[in-house]
Amino acid sequence: MPLSDNTIKPKPLVSWLRHNRVAVFIGALALYALLTLLVLLYYPDDVEQMSWVDREVFNHKVISSYQLSDNLTQQQVIERLGSPDITAAVKVDNQIYQLLYYRTHRSAPDGITTADECTALLFKNRLLVAIGDDATAQYQAVSRAP
Template sequence: MAKFRISKMTLFGCGLVIYVLLTMAVLFWYQDDVEQMSWVDRQVFNHKIISHYQLQDNISQLQVLERLGSPDITMALLKSGFTYQVLYYRTHRNAVDGITTADECTALLFKNRQLIAIGDAAVSQYQTIAANAN
């Protein structure tokens, strides 16, 4: 009976290919779960996702909530039949106090559940709408 010999390099190559395939499978098909992230990972994740948002992409509030989860802070008002809601997602830390404040977040402003402003523009527009709502 002939002996079947496999070289160490062949075994190493097969193992490397399996490792690469498994790693790629995780990266491409595993969806990040924001509820399981540490606060540090979550704020980096929030910043990364929000930085890719473009107003012309017609992003809905539901899409944002599905991707980023619950916001850290939220405010809403109804004016002239339109619902305005600003969602704040923590994207950086200013103080080591265990409290998330609006200045540590990036704001997303929605009008009737459609994204209309991001960041400082969102805060400014919401404040203007709120001031004129009275």
């Protein structure tokens, strides 16, 4: 009398997975890296949802990447960084100068943002013309002019 085979035979996919564990691991790792990259590239940072610490780091990183030769508009900067922490504006000889301050470092944990805790961006007719201390100096010179 022949003995019956009571062993359960694995399905072809399960068998393949067991024999190719390294390939499965590498594939899963590649899929994870691809999904992470897609999120980083296509999911924009929302500055309104960031903690103040994260926002300072974000502002510093973005502003330090700006070059005056990039011809950035005020709208582009606001779309990327959100609303400024402090603003000032003056109109001189039909030219509009706007100074936007974005907090990039905290010097006193008092809950109040001051200009010395920010990096200034100067716009002339809504085009970025100066960054940092140079922006503040240019704005003060223009706003004092008769």
